[in-house]
Amino acid sequence: MTQAELARRLGISASYLNLIEHNQRPLTAQLLIALAQEFQLEFSDFAADDDQRLAAHLLEAFADPVFEEHPLNSSDVRELAASSPTIARAVLALYEQFQLAREALAELAEGHYAQQESATATPLRADVLPSEEVNEFIQRHMNYFAELELLAEQLWVDAKLKRGGRFAGMAEWLERQGIGVQLTGGEGRIVRRYDRDLRRISLSEALPPSSRNFQLAVQIALICHHETLEQLTDADSGLTSESSRTLARLILAHYFAGAVLMPYDSMWRSAVSQRYDIELLANRFGTSFEQVCHRLTTLRRPEAEGVPFHMLRVDIAGNISKRFSASGIRFARFSGACPRWNVFRAFQTPGMIRVQVSVMPDGAKFFCVARTVAHGRGGYGAPRATLAVGLGCPLDHASELVYADGIDLQDEDGMLQVGVTCRLCDRRDCEQRVLPSLRQPLQVREDIRGVSMYTDPESG
Secondary structure: OOHHHHHHHHOOOHHHHHHHHOOOOOOOHHHHHHHHHHHOOOHHHHOOHHHHHHHHHHHHHHOOHHHOOOOOOHHHHHHHHHHOHHHHHHHHHHHHHHHHHHHHHHHHHHOHHHHHHOOOOOOOOOOOOHHHHHHHHHHHOOOOOHHHHHHHHHHHHHOOOOHHHHHHHHHHHHHHOOOEEEEEOOOOOOOEEEEOOOOEEEEEOOOOHHHHHHHHHHHHHHHHOHHHHHHHHHOOOOOOOHHHHHHHHHHHHHHHHHHHHOOHHHHHHHHHHOOOOHHHHHHHHOOOHHHHHHHHOOOEEOOEEOOOOEEEEEEOOOOEEEEEEOOOOOOOOOOOOOOOOHHHHHHHOOOOOEEEEEEOOOOOEEEEEEEEEEEEOOOOOOOEEEEEEEEEEEHHHHHHOHHHOOOOOOOHHHOEEOOOOHHHOOOOOOOOOOOOOOOOOOOOOOOOOOOOOOOOOOOO
């Protein structure tokens, strides 16, 4: 459509539209309404979340000490993200490659002699991590895939599934498709395998029932709905490699499995009526704590939308292995997250739910719960990994959660001050600070010491 034609349909002049497109005039509410009516759009389509996320990633990148001689303020970065998003993404891609090259160089230095001795040493790569591209893919779709929800609902009809007999129902349905299901001994490291020649799915009997059901549903997605998974991933230009697309298809298969075990309407109604009691929902649907947390982040259907949650999963070393945000909170992408988040403190009280009301440096307030979970194959002596899962929402939704009962949500003195990462946080009195703030020069004084080398003992 030409600029003149669009201007005519909106009832404005072409010159005025040109000024809007070059950020010389604001996009008014009246024009937004006209656009929505003319093109049958939802107002949520105009949300600036992508620009905000891009600006947040850029701010974190420019917080790297390599840019200390080139100070940039947050308004400069946000203007770049808003006015020139293509350039902003190119800068971000360049920084990602720089980070990978720096990490590869460090690994090369550490393993130099070992690699010299090994003729089969794997060369270091500097590709964009597929996991990062997949995280961004999930975020772009706000972790909601209507196509997979419909396929999961159809499976309940076709397989005549019942809540107490989902495994048997799925196995019988697969048998009718000519695909066998068997349980194998739990001594190996493989928990799920599909033999394409024999058309047989093998699942480890060491898996708990919730994981067994989940893995069988995952395999159904990969076998029976592979074309849909490919359509969703191939249509996204942000997945730039086959590794990224393969990982994305697997993540989407996990999404389908969650939708099978916890059907949307039933899960949404139960979550609302039980006020998002995670453990109660896990018992009701026969799933795990982590599976419920993940499913709660996918309740984004417009006519039946749940609380906008963010979720992250970390290990005891602080590595973030899963992250998603519908709450508006920002996660660190290139550096360590703030250790004051309760998801890290959950390791101090394994198995107990930790509740936190937190306030970010920009004043945004969040209500968060966190608990440790154990990953393992079961059995005495089997290796287990302890992780922590955090789930949170904007503070104005906290009253919808059972975990907020008895907590004064208006008590600002009781809110814990947290940040995204040290380099982007201005608080100078934090006992957890391990790096100086990007916005404040490092001031080290020989004659006085605060709770940290990077804190100001006389601030506040």
